[in-house]
Amino acid sequence: MKRLLLTGVTGFIGAHCLRLIRNGDYDEVHAASRHERARSESGVIWHAADLRVAAEATRIIAAVRPTHLFHAAWIATPGVYLSSPENFDWLQASIALVRAFAGQGGQRFVGVGSSAEYAPSDTPCDEDRTPLHPASIYGHCKLAFWHAVQGLAQHCKMQAAWGRVFLPFGPGDHPARLIPLALAALRARKPLPLSQGEQLRDFIYAPDAAELLVGLLGASVTGAFNIGSGQAQSVRSVIEAIADRFGARDCLRFGELAARAWEPPMLVANVNKLRDRLGLEARTPMAEALDGLIASAAVPADGTITVP
């Protein structure tokens, strides 16, 4: 009997993951969320719970008794999540959640980590060699949680894997994040203030990120795995690629915004580990992802891109 509990599936990455969960792979699929959902056609059993509260997290484990736990729920609001004290609520409640999961015989845990756990590095981040020195509260709390999970995995013989997601973009993204903002402004041919944009980043198409995370859930490997494209792209080059699709290069205002001091010049994933261990890698090239996003998305005035 395989009972899967998913958290965070009303969020950006979580929603893409849920679409890839095949019912045949699990005997029961449960999802816990603050946001009410009726039992969906796809056979997901929904549970209303505020997982920031340790008691609710443990209650939901007792109710579902999952064998598999995929934990994507965490604060992720752009402009807020890196320094919000809500990260401490998520840390404390998430430890309680996984402790309860492991304690009742949970077999496999997969959590969503972040590139924000890494120290700045002028080479692609390697899961087992790049130092982990977060610059943000979010990064510290995610990494604290992953260490707690590793301890629990040792104690309970629960398998644990951790997907460190780099910069996801795609349908369902928050309108305040860079690519939706740029899409909305450039489609409307409005001027777009930007930093110099020389920083190198690893953008990963959200459906690709979900494929890697769900692949990790279905496998038996343990440890941390980067969830990235492995491609170093400057912010400038991505924004220019979007502008070119609307003939709107003249709207770009590079240098109008100051660079944020804590932003490292490079934040890119080494993706060898996931490829070598599971044969998984992101497969959508940036150009194709942008074309698809622009062609398929209904982009309303506020820039929100809905999942088709």
Next chain:
Amino acid sequence: MKRLLLTGVTGFIGAHCLRLIRNGDYDEVHAASRHERARSESGVIWHAADLRVAAEATRIIAAVRPTHLFHAAWIATPGVYLSSPENFDWLQASIALVRAFAGQGGQRFVGVGSSAEYAPSDTPCDEDRTPLHPASIYGHCKLAFWHAVQGLAQHCKMQAAWGRVFLPFGPGDHPARLIPLALAALRARKPLPLSQGEQLRDFIYAPDAAELLVGLLGASVTGAFNIGSGQAQSVRSVIEAIADRFGARDCLRFGELAARAWEPPMLVANVNKLRDRLGLEARTPMAEALDGLIASAAVPADGTITVP
């Protein structure tokens, strides 16, 4: 008004630290412990509390409203502490403790970390360069806690420092730990089964470790600092030095015990950071520490060495 709250001061390292706290340095000195104490002559105000319980940890913060917190309490029982699930209780309750401390305006936090946080390294461990990859549940939980503390320090502007203690020995040590065991056996000229003893370790005399930790508490530096001697000594050389003091080399049975697979060949502190930043370093040579320990200690049959 400087109000200091100490935890873990009925433990090995904590007891040595308490002896070095000078009343003049703080307006009030409080200590929380499961173990009942009367108000001592030295002016310490004792509070009965089981700090493994989050609600008790937050209650004690509300009662004392400390400006300074020195947190040494944690499971440390030899043979048990590395893999005990009690580490998760300490992790969860310690996060609640420091969150409550920071939330009510706590100014400075110093916690007791461990060399068990480091990945195996064939050079002395450097606080900011040696990877942190714990091998034990204890190491994971200590490191998880330190990341949570760093997040809280960013959020609340609380200063936070972390002393990673290497291998302390000295008066008050638990009789089941290596040096008390060896002392008791060799004093009685009993055969002493040992591993080959080639592993290099950083032994630090507990009164020295306490001096460094209390120095860290009184300073304003932040971040992680190794609490070690900086000397790489083989276990064999230390045991032989003890044997020689009793003319008992013939009692040594090197190789009778198997090496423990998880024990790294080398675990030694780079002590430059504490010396360069605070001018502090361990000052008791091993020979002097052993002479002092043997001369002053009443070693009963069970090997317990009491603080004189």
